[in-house]
Amino acid sequence: MKTPVDLFTDKVHLLTHAERHVLAYIEAHIGEAKRMSLTEMAEVNNVSTTTVVRMCHHLGLNGFAELKYVLRDHHSTSVAKADNIVDQYKYIMEHALNSIDGRVIEEITDAMKDAVRIVVVAIGLTKPLGEYLSKKLMQMNQTSTYVYELHMIHLLPSWIEEEDLVLCISSSGEVELLLDLIEQLNGRRIRSVAITNTTSSSLAQLTSLSINARVPKASYAGFDITVRATLTLLLDMLFESYIRKTRKP
Structure with missing residues (x-):
């Protein structure tokens, strides 16, 4: 440890x-x-x-x-048994909300607004969240691409454009494939954003912008039970902020 x-x-x-x-x-x-x-x-x-x-x-x-x-x-970091699981989740969500910086949300959504195309990258357990955000953007007629297949992630640096923005969703922020991707994008000066559950992940340190919910990694009986609802919360906040910047009431 x-x-x-x-x-x-x-x-x-x-x-x-x-x-x-x-x-x-x-x-x-x-x-x-x-x-x-x-x-x-x-x-x-x-x-x-x-x-x-x-x-x-x-x-x-x-x-x-x-x-x-x-x-x-x-x-x-290993959860034996919660005395009151509802109170546990209340605590996690409250702490997550208190840790989110509204100024960072504004910076990220400004970058989204300026981008010609938004590329959402998510793999593993966060894969459904990438699809969720991409489909919401498509509903607004925003040019958006959702990438989750490993070979497509490897190919992404070859077809990405300078005006694009890459959003990487990762609970840990330590996925080697994503770290390699961002390093390649940095070499081409492509802007990127990390959306994670951790305070200072490697991914967040490499991307142009980052936002996190500061959720502890947790396990039970060998299963990963780290809360990922906080990532959905971050995506919803980013999407609403993006709508406010790009659509009139």
């Missing part, structure tokens, strides 16, 4: 000495850390609460509450 430092490898260099001390404490006492309040975390490390919050910001988080959420999900 990755340590907290591993989770934020690309951000650790931004931390001050005091902030690194706090992160080191969390790594050594993750069980206690995920239950601590902001004040308790500051006191046990002999720093100010401002230092702890600033550390969170330097790690790319919104604040201490989000750090605790990440630590909880990191510490236990």
Whole structure:
């Protein structure tokens, strides 16, 4: 299992000495850390609460509450049994909504509006979501192509045009085929968007724009039960924003 430092490898260099001390404490006492309040975390490390919050910001988080959420999900990604599954999903959806940046939605839908053609790429369990978005765009007479077959994804860089926009839907954002695709598109200066369930996936770091719902990966009895309804939520928000920009009431 990755340590907290591993989770934020690309951000650790931004931390001050005091902030690194706090992160080191969390790594050594993750069980206690995920239950601590902001004040308790500051006191046990002999720093100010401002230092702890600033550390969170330097790690790319919104604040201490989000750090605790990440630590909880990191510490236990295998779900044994939910006491109340409805409450569990309420929590996941509420956190997802709180993590979505409206400005990013605007940026993505501006890119969609300017594109001559929108190419939606989705494979595996997210394949139906790619078809869902593509069909909604087609209903608006927006030129849209849905790509899900592996050989077509390999061929995509050969027929894509500079004015096109590629939307990649992936829960993990770590699918090697999609990463290779985006690297090729970057070489041709083709704009791309990552729509994922993870905070800082490899896919999100490669694409021109990205949006995510920050949902923890979860499993039960060996089955992947990671919530993907959040991806549908993101697609619906993007589609409505796109309609608002391109159609008059």
